[in-house]
Amino acid sequence: MLKKFNDIVENRHQYARDWKARTGGKVLGIFCTYVPEDIIYAADNILPVRILGGLQPQDVAESHIAGIYCPFCRDTLAQGLQGKYDYLDGIMIAKSCLHMAQAFHSWTLHIPVSFSHFMGVPALVGSQHATEYLAEEMTDFKQNLEKWTGKAITDKDLDRGIDIVNTTRRHLRKFYELRKPEPPLLSGAEAVTLVLAAQLADKRELNPMLAKLQKELPGRKDGPKPATRIMVVGSENHDLEVLKLIESRGTNIVIDEQCTGSRYFWNEVIPQKDRIVAIAQRFIDRPRCPLKDVTERKRLEHILDLAKEYNVRGALLVHQKFCAPHQYDIPRINDLLRKNGIPTYVLELDTTIHRGSVATRTEAFLEMLELEVV
Amino acid sequence: MTTSAYRTERFKIYDKAKEYRLKHYKDALEANEKGRMVVLGNFHAPKEFMLAMFPDMVFVAGEPWGVFVTREGEDTSLPRRAVEEVEKHGFKQDMCGYMRMSWGSMWLNEAPGGKPFPKPDMVLATNQCDYKGKWNQVLAEELGVPFYCVESGSYLGDGSWKPPEASIKYLVNQYYDLIDWLEKRYHRKFDEQKFIELMVNTWISRCMWTDVIQMQSHVPAPLEFKLLLPFFMIMEYWSYKKEMVGVLTEFRDETKYRIEQGITPMPDEKARVMHEGLPPWYALNMFTYLREHKVAVLAGSNHFMFMPAVLPIPDDGWYDPGAPINWTGAPKTLEEAMRFRAVYQWHTDSWGIDTRRKIYNLKVALKMLKAQGVIIEQDRGCEFFSLGVPEMKRAAAEAGYSTMLYEANRVDQREWSWPHVSDALDAFIESLGLSKVKK
Numbered sequence: 001m002l003k004k005f006n007d008i009v010e011n012r013h014q015y016a017r018d019w020k021a022r023t024g025g026k027v028l029g030i031f032c033t034y035v036p037e038d039i040i041y042a043a044d045n046i047l048p049v050r051i052l053g054g055l056q057p058q059d060v061a062e063s064h065i066a067g068i069y070c071p072f073c074r075d076t077l078a079q080g081l082q083g084k085y086d087y088l089d090g091i092m093i094a095k096s097c098l099h100m101a102q103a104f105h106s107w108t109l110h111i112p113v114s115f116s117h118f119m120g121v122p123a124l125v126g127s128q129h130a131t132e133y134l135a136e137e138m139t140d141f142k143q144n145l146e147k148w149t150g151k152a153i154t155d156k157d158l159d160r161g162i163d164i165v166n167t168t169r170r171h172l173r174k175f176y177e178l179r180k181p182e183p184p185l186l187s188g189a190e191a192v193t194l195v196l197a198a199q200l201a202d203k204r205e206l207n208p209m210l211a212k213l214q215k216e217l218p219g220r221k222d223g224p225k226p227a228t229r230i231m232v233v234g235s236e237n238h239d240l241e242v243l244k245l246i247e248s249r250g251t252n253i254v255i256d257e258q259c260t261g262s263r264y265f266w267n268e269v270i271p272q273k274d275r276i277v278a279i280a281q282r283f284i285d286r287p288r289c290p291l292k293d294v295t296e297r298k299r300l301e302h303i304l305d306l307a308k309e310y311n312v313r314g315a316l317l318v319h320q321k322f323c324a325p326h327q328y329d330i331p332r333i334n335d336l337l338r339k340n341g342i343p344t345y346v347l348e349l350d351t352t353i354h355r356g357s358v359a360t361r362t363e364a365f366l367e368m369l370e371l372e373v374v
Numbered sequence: 375m376t377t378s379a380y381r382t383e384r385f386k387i388y389d390k391a392k393e394y395r396l397k398h399y400k401d402a403l404e405a406n407e408k409g410r411m412v413v414l415g416n417f418h419a420p421k422e423f424m425l426a427m428f429p430d431m432v433f434v435a436g437e438p439w440g441v442f443v444t445r446e447g448e449d450t451s452l453p454r455r456a457v458e459e460v461e462k463h464g465f466k467q468d469m470c471g472y473m474r475m476s477w478g479s480m481w482l483n484e485a486p487g488g489k490p491f492p493k494p495d496m497v498l499a500t501n502q503c504d505y506k507g508k509w510n511q512v513l514a515e516e517l518g519v520p521f522y523c524v525e526s527g528s529y530l531g532d533g534s535w536k537p538p539e540a541s542i543k544y545l546v547n548q549y550y551d552l553i554d555w556l557e558k559r560y561h562r563k564f565d566e567q568k569f570i571e572l573m574v575n576t577w578i579s580r581c582m583w584t585d586v587i588q589m590q591s592h593v594p595a596p597l598e599f600k601l602l603l604p605f606f607m608i609m610e611y612w613s614y615k616k617e618m619v620g621v622l623t624e625f626r627d628e629t630k631y632r633i634e635q636g637i638t639p640m641p642d643e644k645a646r647v648m649h650e651g652l653p654p655w656y657a658l659n660m661f662t663y664l665r666e667h668k669v670a671v672l673a674g675s676n677h678f679m680f681m682p683a684v685l686p687i688p689d690d691g692w693y694d695p696g697a698p699i700n701w702t703g704a705p706k707t708l709e710e711a712m713r714f715r716a717v718y719q720w721h722t723d724s725w726g727i728d729t730r731r732k733i734y735n736l737k738v739a740l741k742m743l744k745a746q747g748v749i750i751e752q753d754r755g756c757e758f759f760s761l762g763v764p765e766m767k768r769a770a771a772e773a774g775y776s777t778m779l780y781e782a783n784r785v786d787q788r789e790w791s792w793p794h795v796s797d798a799l800d801a802f803i804e805s806l807g808l809s810k811v812k813k
């Protein structure tokens with residue numbers, strides 16, 4: 001049932017090349033889920049694709065990015081330096097962390113593209129001025145896109161762009177609802193496959209596929225079996241094999257709080273007269289990544305709500321090695337979930353992960369959960 | 375002028391700067407006993423707004439606190455115990471070094487000299503990098519005090535020094551919100567005139583500093599890197615104080631005097647270099663090693679971050695650190711003062727985040743200082759300073775400068791290896807055409 005989505009994720013470069021050949025459009029590589037794809041879809045014939053790492057050892061990025069920066073940023077840059085993204089016409093980043101900023105800057109220095117844009121995003125999303133500021137940054141981005149394509153983006157185009165991306169968000173949210181029952185109708189790896197496909201494929205083509213899958217899924221016979229329900233919280237992770245490995249050890253990952261998961265799509269753009277402000281507001285209100293959860297915390301409450309809503313027994317707190325933003329929040333998340341009777345385990349991610357070690361740790365974590373029950 | 379025309383002489387104002395630093399820590403450690411308001415935060419926090427309401431306030435920034443613990447705490451093993459305490463609380467070794475010193479000292483409730491960690495009334499920060507906002511958020515939570523944070527808007531990502539208007543407006547709006555919050559919380563009126571004065575002082579301080587850095591291009595240089603350190607701290611911390619304007623004026627005047635009188639720390643400089651990054655504070659002996667080899671270390675590009683606010687920025691955004699200083703541009707109204715505060719905060723916040731800007735800054739600094747090479751620290755304790763380091767090394771090398779890269783952690787001695795660093799220094803010294811000094 002999910003083969004087409006698997007194909008998009010596993011053969012993402014070929015998919016993008018085929019798309020270009022079919023449509024004659026431009027492919028825009030994006031570095032963060034704070035990028036307003038609604039505006040990109042409003043522009044003329046551009047495919048936004050999230051730049052992901054190859055999950056293979058590499059040595060080309062080390063002379064560009066310090067070894068103390070996360071494996072994900074080095075892996076993504078390596079993919080660019082190795083020519084895997086030679087079909088990209090442009091790149092764009094929404095200000096997230098220093099590590100991804102470094103990958104973006106090094107990309108602009110060494111890998112030629114005809115378009116690049118750095119969009120500011122406030123970290124202090126609780127400020128009453130954050131939406132206004134973000135809207136100005138988005139307007140700047142829109143104007144830059146217009147120059148690149150030679151075509152103005154009208155309110156009607158923005159309505160179309162918002163509708164396309166909101167539809168995807170809605171679909172993904174419904175798939176995540178299907179993980180509430182016991183057993184869930186989708187495994188964790190399958191759910192993340194759908195989210196990644198949404199970050200890589202043309203949503204105009206993807207939306208009907210998602211709609212079709214939604215009709216078919218309730219009837220599936222080959223879904224996950226009952227197992228210990230856990231959640232995964234933390235940083236980017238597109239290593240589906242790790243998720244499958246974790247789930248093969250007697251767990252079902254029933255919910256996540258990651259940017260390669262629920263943080264990407266959780267809330268929609270709510271229409272307003274000023275479409276750019278509406279889009280900006282959506283990003284201000286979305287589940288926060290740790291760098292946006294400064295001053296008054298909202299992320300912890302959201303994680304706990306998800307844990308309760310999805311009836312999880314335990315939580316894996318994952319972070320890319322050297323990822324400071326997530327490292328800040330992990331002790332707090334740990335304390336909060338444990339106080340609420342949800343045991344946790346911290347797992348550090350790298351470009352390549354020792355499978356045996358992950359398997360052993362997952363099993364030990366499950367034993368811990370069983371002991372908690374006793 | 376020949377070498378014999380130059381002489382060394384003690385840098386008189388240096389001791390005053392050091393005294394002030396020590397007085398600050400004494401004030402910080404005694405503030406609770408004396409009932410003074412204490413605010414913790416980071417260097418570039420908008421403390422001037424609070425000082426316009428609470429002139430007697432003691433502001434304690436976490437970055438120099440990290441240096442204080444590292445250097446002054448060595449006798450009691452405090453630096454090591456501080457970082458270990460942070461790890462016991464579940465935070466990792468690869469996180470910000472200054473932050474770990476600050477948190478560790480807080481959790482141990484121990485400052486150098488055996489006094490307790492100063493208890494704040496609140497925490498005030500600017501979200502300068504991935505750490506500053508979150509660091510101070512956790513600090514405020516652990517200490518159970520209010521936390522207020524502001525942030526600069528973004529930069530253009532193309533390396534230019536022209537701040538985007540949206541970013542400045544965003545910051546100024548936040549400043550007004552801060553004033554409003556402070557007035558409601560503490561039932562005091564914000565003194566606009568006082569704030570303007572503080573900004574005028576800041577302007578003059580920056581002009582004086584810029585003048586000194588420009589004078590470092592003299593051959594031989596009137597000062598060296600180590601002599602700049604206490605004044606760099608003044609610039610980061612207290613450039614708004616009238617007293618510091620006096621100190622920095624003396625600093626500038628004495629530097630000028632040294633050039634006029636042929637006074638230099640190294641009359642027989644054989645090579646001139648820059649040092650990128652703040653040095654490992656427990657290993658400043660590396661500069662002594664370089665001095666023995668007649669290598670003059672002139673400045674780091676971080677010393678240039680105070681300059682753009684008082685220099686003309688052309689329309690294309692690429693500033694020239696040697697341009698004439700705008701001595702008369704100090705703010706006169708509240709609006710101008712707010713804008714100036716936002717512009718210089720934007721410069722200091724975004725200085726380290728744009729790789730293209732760091733490369734440009736390094737190259738123009740090397741040229742202005744007539745340097746032959748650059749020593750670049752890959753600081754494992756600071757990702758802000760580490761951003762762009764490999765690209766800076768590459769760019770400097772491609773431009774024909776001798777380069778050296780070394781890894782260290784400016785506060786955590788567990789990551790220091792003098793044999794490795796000295797080997798790299800020896801190779802670097804050779805690349806400058808000099809021989810190693812035989813001992």
